[in-house]
Amino acid sequence: xxDFDTAFGRxxxxxxxxxxxxxxxxxxTWRGISRTHFPHWPGWDLIDRARRAKAFPRNLDSSRRLxxxxxxxxxxxxxxxxxxxxxxxxxxxxxxxxxxxNMGVRRAVRFLQEALxxxxxxQRSYRDLVVDGATGPRTRDALDQLLLQxxxxxxxxxxxxxxxxxHYLAIMRSDPTQERFARGWLKRAG
Numbered sequence: 001x002x003d004f005d006t007a008f009g010r011x012x013x014x015x016x017x018x019x020x021x022x023x024x025x026x027x028x029t030w031r032g033i034s035r036t037h038f039p040h041w042p043g044w045d046l047i048d049r050a051r052r053a054k055a056f057p058r059n060l061d062s063s064r065r066l067x068x069x070x071x072x073x074x075x076x077x078x079x080x081x082x083x084x085x086x087x088x089x090x091x092x093x094x095x096x097x098x099x100x101x102n103m104g105v106r107r108a109v110r111f112l113q114e115a116l117x118x119x120x121x122x123q124r125s126y127r128d129l130v131v132d133g134a135t136g137p138r139t140r141d142a143l144d145q146l147l148l149q150x151x152x153x154x155x156x157x158x159x160x161x162x163x164x165x166x167h168y169l170a171i172m173r174s175d176p177t178q179e180r181f182a183r184g185w186l187k188r189a190g
Contacts, residue, residue: 002093018057043069106133115159165189
């Protein structure tokens, strides 16, 4: 079964420290946690207190409580919701988790379900899944069936990355101000 700490470490390498970019739709962020989208995250109280120090935002890196709050947040908001502990393949779990962090849980799981449907050999390997964005036993069973075939994990990862990259391109086409994030986004989809 997949391991949260492995997936979390991979994702945290993509997430920066403190940022407050006016063009970023997430607004103020710490380690990828957006104040706009998660205003009640307890870490914001710690950050607001640390803001009073001259060393802000460098002083955030030394806060053990803040680091624990980040880990707990990612586990509860993303890992548990994709049922990461029940996924049988670490690389797939890492990818779905990272996509959930960057694009939302439902979209990440829909990408997984859509990719599984595209790779099921016209339902000869397993029946099409309902693409509902909720990980469940049928999604996990389909994943396990696909992964029984040698090399399919890499094919699945490619399809997941293509779906993710396609979404990023659509964002940039509809709002050119978001092009400044292209390199970071496409790195995640690679």
